[in-house]
Every structure is written in structure tokens, then in C-alpha cells.
Amino acid sequence: MKQYLDALKFCYQSGENVNSRAGAVRKSFGYQMRFDLSKGFPAITTKKLAWKAVVSELLWFIEGSNDERRLAEILYEDKRDNLINKKTIWTQNAEADYWKSKSKFEGDVGKIYGVQWRSFNGVDQLKKLIDGIKNDPNGRRHIISSWNPPELEKMSLPPCHVFSQFFVSENKLSCQLYQRSCDMFLGVPFNIASYSLLTHMLARECNLDVGYFIHSLGDFHIYAEHFDAVKTQLKRSPMKLPTLEFETKNFFKYGINDFYLKNYEYHAKIEAKMNV
Numbered sequence: 001m002k003q004y005l006d007a008l009k010f011c012y013q014s015g016e017n018v019n020s021r022a023g024a025v026r027k028s029f030g031y032q033m034r035f036d037l038s039k040g041f042p043a044i045t046t047k048k049l050a051w052k053a054v055v056s057e058l059l060w061f062i063e064g065s066n067d068e069r070r071l072a073e074i075l076y077e078d079k080r081d082n083l084i085n086k087k088t089i090w091t092q093n094a095e096a097d098y099w100k101s102k103s104k105f106e107g108d109v110g111k112i113y114g115v116q117w118r119s120f121n122g123v124d125q126l127k128k129l130i131d132g133i134k135n136d137p138n139g140r141r142h143i144i145s146s147w148n149p150p151e152l153e154k155m156s157l158p159p160c161h162v163f164s165q166f167f168v169s170e171n172k173l174s175c176q177l178y179q180r181s182c183d184m185f186l187g188v189p190f191n192i193a194s195y196s197l198l199t200h201m202l203a204r205e206c207n208l209d210v211g212y213f214i215h216s217l218g219d220f221h222i223y224a225e226h227f228d229a230v231k232t233q234l235k236r237s238p239m240k241l242p243t244l245e246f247e248t249k250n251f252f253k254y255g256i257n258d259f260y261l262k263n264y265e266y267h268a269k270i271e272a273k274m275n276v
Helices: 001-014 051-063 068-076 089-095 113-118 124-134 148-154 186-207 224-234
Strands: 014-020 023-036 144-145 161-169 172-183 210-224 243-245 261-263
Touching: 001 186, 001 210, 001 224, 014 261, 023 161, 023 224, 051 068, 051 113, 051 186, 068 089, 089 186, 124 144, 124 186, 148 224, 148 261, 161 186, 161 243, 172 186, 210 224
Parallel strands: 172 210
Antiparallel strands: 014 023, 023 210, 144 161, 161 172, 243 261
16 A cells, blocks of 8 residues: 555645635645555555444445445344434535535435446446446446536535446456545545455456556545544555455445454554544
């Protein structure tokens, strides 16, 4: 994960201090990281990755759900009636003051990622992507977009990771993600893991090997309240990357316990508050 640490260090040392919608940040613009997925799974090792949170959110997106309580069911493997006090990474968005007047039910997060993936103005982008990779691997339209301008006001959070393109070469599947807004300390390691996992899943579904995950950052920033955590992290040395193991199943039928990071070693967790 040296690429990530280099980007984090660059932002911390060279970024511009500004006041943003979510408070004081240090920001930069335009950066690209490249991870060879054949050489290990890019799980952050200078702190602990919340692996089950990564997997559950991705499976939730794949379902096309807009229900934060459904995410809780996937994460905790229990019925929502038993999860009243259990939170997820989307609980704050579902309960945010700015969203409550638009929310249609408890747990509603609006037409966010999964909804757009599975029904972008009626188009199931995910099924279309899989069909395209299988039947026209050399095509240049293997794309998923989460940025749907007419529906941005119907989302509890406009998409940060907005556009991904997939590419087949030498029987290997690669993914390039463009992320417009990048929380370098909390969000980006999570996004790297999520889209790397998605690339593995799609490659397995399409009978391909994995190539690269390429992460293009737009506005990448560090919140002021994360500065001490970032300094702690930058003092740590990265460890060897783990490998991802999972059995072949129907792409839409995986569960949270189907994915395992083998030989995952990491430094201690660093606590930090998420900005909404």
C-alpha cells in the first residue's frame, strides 16, 4: 500500500488548507494510484481495514438497495427487528438532519450507488456490464456510472466514487475508478478495497484473471480532525499484502462470509470520526 501512503503524505505535506462544506480540510487535486491485483489484495496494513464493512456494503450495492437497515442485516447476519441499536457506515447518512425531510422510511438513503448500478433510469448497469465483458471483451463501453444529475437531490449523499471503467487484456480484467471526492484517511482505503473486491468478483464471473485496479483521485483531502491520526499512520511501515480467497458462486448470490483475506497482518486500529 505504498502508493496510498505516498498519496496521503503528498496531501498532508503539500495540500491547501480551506474551509469546506464539512469543515476545515487540507486538499489537493488530481492523483493516480495503480495496484497490481495479481500481486496481493490492496488491503491497508498501517491500520486495520474494516473488512466486513467493505464486503457488506458492496453486496448491498450489488443488490440495488436503498435501505440502510438492509445493509445492517447483511453486515450482522440477523433480522432488522434484532438490530435496532446496531449501526452501519450509512447510519449517519440515513439519520442526517438535512435528509430527514426527504426520507421515505426508516433507513431510506435515497437513490444512491446501488440503485444507480441496478436501475439508472431503468437500465441495469451491472448486468449490462457483465454481459458486455463476456460477449465483447475488447469493447470500450464497460462502464458503471453512479452520477445521475436529475436524481442527485434524491440521494442522502451524492456519489463520491462516480465512474468506473473495466478493461480486458491478455485474459485479465482491470478496473479504473474516478473518484470526485476522496476522504484520504477514512474513505480511500475503503474504496480501494471495495473496487478491488468488485474487480475480483467480476473477473471470476467472466472467467478472467485479475489485472490492475487504477484509482484516479479528483479532490483528495484530509479533514483537520484527522491530522493527528494521519501523522500516526505515516510513521508506520506497511506490511506484506494479504491474498483474497473465495469460492466461485453466482455473482448475485454471494454472502458476507464468502470472502476471506489470507495472511492479513496490520497495525492497530486508529480511531477517527467520519464526516457526513
